[in-house]
Amino acid sequence: MSVDANRNATSGAGIEDRSDVLLRVRGLDAGYGDLQILTDVDMDVFDGEYVTIVGPNGAGKSTTMKSVFGLTALMGGDIQFKDEDITGRKPENIIHVGVGYVPQNDNIFSALTVEENLEMGAYILDDVPQDAIRAVYDRFPILEERKHQKAGTMSGGQQQMLAMGRALMLDPDLLLLDEPSAGLAPDLVEEMFDKIDEINEAGTAILMVEQNAKEALRRCDRGYVLANGQNRYMDTGTALLEDEQVRQDFLGG
Numbered sequence: 001m002s003v004d005a006n007r008n009a010t011s012g013a014g015i016e017d018r019s020d021v022l023l024r025v026r027g028l029d030a031g032y033g034d035l036q037i038l039t040d041v042d043m044d045v046f047d048g049e050y051v052t053i054v055g056p057n058g059a060g061k062s063t064t065m066k067s068v069f070g071l072t073a074l075m076g077g078d079i080q081f082k083d084e085d086i087t088g089r090k091p092e093n094i095i096h097v098g099v100g101y102v103p104q105n106d107n108i109f110s111a112l113t114v115e116e117n118l119e120m121g122a123y124i125l126d127d128v129p130q131d132a133i134r135a136v137y138d139r140f141p142i143l144e145e146r147k148h149q150k151a152g153t154m155s156g157g158q159q160q161m162l163a164m165g166r167a168l169m170l171d172p173d174l175l176l177l178d179e180p181s182a183g184l185a186p187d188l189v190e191e192m193f194d195k196i197d198e199i200n201e202a203g204t205a206i207l208m209v210e211q212n213a214k215e216a217l218r219r220c221d222r223g224y225v226l227a228n229g230q231n232r233y234m235d236t237g238t239a240l241l242e243d244e245q246v247r248q249d250f251l252g253g
C-alpha cells in the first residue's frame, strides 16, 4: 500500500479502528539538535504483533526507534503506548511502561560478566528477579554456559543474544530491535531471526529495523518502508515483498 508522504501512513487500512493498539506514533517530527530527520511519521504496533521497518541507508529507521525510546529531540507529533502518552518521556521512564530497546551498537557492558549484564537489565527493580534470569537462560542456553564470562570476550552473535536477553529481563510488552542481524555470519543470522520469532510467539510484540529486508519482511506480520525520513509504504510483510515498486526501489529487484 503506497503512502503519500503527507498523508497518514495508516489511512485506508482499518488500523485506526483497532482497539488492540500497543504503540501508536502519529505525525512524528524528530531529529538531533536542530537537524530534523523524521517528518510526519506514523506507525502502529498492535498487541503481540511483529513489525519491521525497512528502507535505504539514512532513511531514519534507527531515528524512529530512538524517538520511541526517548533518545532524540522530538519536534512534533505524539507517541502513545498502552493508552499512555509517552511523548517526550525519558528512556528510564519508557522502560517502566513496558518497552525494551536493543540498540545496534554498544548494547552490552563488555567489562561485566554475562550474568552481571542480565542483572543490569533489571536495574530499575530493588531485587534482581531470578525467574527472569532463568527465563533468559532457557531462551538462550549459551548465556547460561557463559554466565561467568566477561561479555566483551564473547562472539558477536553471543553478544547480540545477551543484549536481547538483557532487554527481556523486565518482560517488556514491546521489544525494539535495531539491526539485530548486523555483522553476523549467515548461519547466525538465521538463528537470530529464529530467536526473534520465538520471543514474538511467546507474546512479546516486536518493532525491528533490519537491513536484511527480505528476510525480515518474510518473517514479520507487517512492515513499513521509510525513505527520507517519511513513510512510503505500509502493508503486510508478504504484500510488501510482492509489490513490484517496493521490490524495485527498496529490495534490490
Ligand SMILES: Nc1ncnc2c1ncn2[C@@H]1O[C@H](COP(=O)(O)OP(=O)(O)OP(=O)(O)O)[C@@H](O)[C@H]1O
Pocket (backbone or CB within 6 Å): 032, 035, 037, 055, 056, 057, 058, 059, 060, 061, 062, 063, 064, 209, 211
Ligand atoms: N546522533 C546523530 N546526530 C546527528 N545526525 C544523526 C545522528 N544519528 C543519525 N543521524 C543522521 O540521521 C539520518 C538518519 O539516520 P538513521 O540512523 O536514523 O538512518 P537509518 O535509516 O537507520 O540508516 P542505516 O540503515 O544506515 O542505519 C542520517 O542522515 C544520519 O546521518
